[in-house]
Amino acid sequence: MNEIMDLFKRFFLMSTELFIVTDARGKIERVNDRWKDVLGFLNSELEGQDVFAFIHPDDLARTREAANSLHGLKDKESTFECRWRHKNGGAVWLKWTGLVDSESFYFYGTGKDITRSRTLSSELAENRQLLDSLMSYSPSLIYIKTDEPRYVMVNRNFEEKLKHLSASFVGKTPHDVFPKFIADRITENDVEILRSRRAQTFEEAMLHVDGIHTYLSSKFPLFDELGEVVGIGGISTDISDLARERERSTILRELIESSKDGFGYCDPELRTVYLNRFLTDEFGWSFEDKSLFEYMSPKSFSEMKKTVLPALVGKGEAWEGEVEFQNTLTGEFVPIWIKMFPSYGDDRKLKYIAFFATDQRNKKSAEAAMLQSSKMASLGQMAAGVAHEVNNPITIIHGTAGLLRRAIDTNQMDPVKLSSGLERIERTAMRISRIVRGLRMFTRSGQNDPMTMSQLDQIFEETLDLCRERFKDHRIDLKISPIPSVSLKCRPTQISQVFLNLLNNAFDAVVTLEDRWVEIDFTHAGAETLVVTITDSGKGISRDIQKRLMEPFFTTKEPGKGTGLGLPISRRIMEEHRGRLSFDADFEHTRFVVEFSLTSDTGEGA
DSSP: OHHHHHHHHHHHHTOOSEEEEEOTTSBEEEEOTHHHHHHOOOHHHHTTSBGGGGBOGGGHHHHHHHHHHHHTTTTOOEEEEEEEEOTTSOEEEEEEEEEEOTTTOOEEEEEEETTTTOOOOOOOOSSHHHHHHHHHTOSSEEEEEESSOOEEEEOHHHHHHTTTTOSOOTTOOHHHHSOHHHHHHHHHHHHHHHHHOSOEEEEEEEEETTEEEEEEEEEEEEEOTTSOEEEEEEEEEEOHHHHHHHHHHHHHHHHHHHOSSEEEEEOTTOBEEEEOHIIIIISOOOOSSOBGGGGBOHHHHHHIIIIIHIIIIITOOOEEEEEEEEOTTTOOEEEEEEEEEEEEOTTSSEEEEEEEEEEHHHHHHHHHHHHHHHHHHHHHHTHHHHHHHHHHHHHHHHHHHHHHHHHHHTTOOOHHHHHHHHHHHHHHHHHHHHHHHHHHHHHSOOTTOOOEEEEHHHHHHHHHTTTHHHHHHTTOEEEEOOOOOOEEEEOHHHHHHHHHHHHHHHHHHHTTSSSOEEEEEEEESSSSEEEEEEEESSOOOOHHHHTTTTSTTOOOSOTTSOOSOHHHHHHHHHHHTTOEEEEOTTSSSEEEEEEEEOSSOOOOOO
């Protein structure tokens, strides 16, 4: 017991906190040596004196009130702050934590100097009762071990948190109470403290009822009067939440670094601060105070300065879009889909602009393949109608040619009939030529075609030639308002694809109805917008399905009759043409709306 008490004294003497014991009348019974460092008074100058004689006059009344309240909370911890007089005439703010013993009415308290905002550790007291009181307040695990190492004292929180491991820890080694893999690490750290003879901090595991917790253990050697290490003191704080957060951050960091997409952030002037491996290794970018502008094409740079930066920096709005960035390893400019969003500091000022960047080249190739697949599916749906559309004029040509041949054979040449027959053959051949031209235009990709000024009526007529007969054969009334003669800056093959997708969808929607019709209207919405509506006799689309209409591969058609690509591809085409494709949810029948910009400033697309 003497050895344990000797360790208590040494542990207590290392304290950086103030300790005080007063009797029921407020006379100071005992203080530690720390008072001289904090207030300049020796123990002998304090012990036996009235505690209130050292309180700052301005705080005397409320300190007395706090003391009276504390006596009413016997055996219950309380905390209060007040100013104390320093020996040099100054004042020191102290934060007190203490309690009044219900039997002796003695006050036991510990104080921290909050004037300098210093963190003070708990101290050991000269006697076991005081030490238990001090250590009971701590949410950390506090313990003393001999140099074996064997526990000679643990605080109440240690016993409460780990009581499932042992009814008592005193006299036991870590291997007596913890699983081997935990005890090995704790003992290894203890041996290092004994060897190095200096305080160190370790991360250690502790086994709780709900699993393993991570603790940050601050351990320090305890010396005897000859300077020999005779024990180890320790304070362990549960950092499990912090450790889990750190682990999540590490995983997130690895995910970001191994991503096949770019991620980074820059300052408000767009100077790069961080870039992941994809951008540094695959694109050769550097984050040594480089600006993102340096990697943009001139066209993208101009657009960014004009529209994007004011939204990001000025309004704090996120932005996403396609930007041409240079791969500095190859020198080529690559289409990148980039999403940028602002990040603010504690002062609510813009601190960083973070961004995700996706190389669009593979996506564009996949979309081109999807587009072609969708076209072939549409072509398959209308194949019978196209064949019939071609067969009819061939039959006309064949019959007219037969009549002309018989007229020649019988020498019954009528110049008027001959001219009429030849004109009919010529007109019918032109019809076939138009159908073939429409097929050729429809089946080519057109993805990389430049934007050209094209006539809307010509595009629409050539598209109708591919499906008109199909509507007629199924007795679907195709109503078309006059097509305005307007020029669009577009890729004609892609606009044809949009119209044909919508017409095929309308056909499938009404082909089984009794009332079968499809109506196409052309109207102007202002001087710069042309609106095309394609309405069918269906009764609309449910709200649930409306939410998924533009999802790739989503279709309500029977298996084998739809790819689920038509509407998503059509919407993307219209967006690339600075237009819009939408569903009119308020109309009583099923109606899709296509909006074209009639201005020439539609860009070259992506």
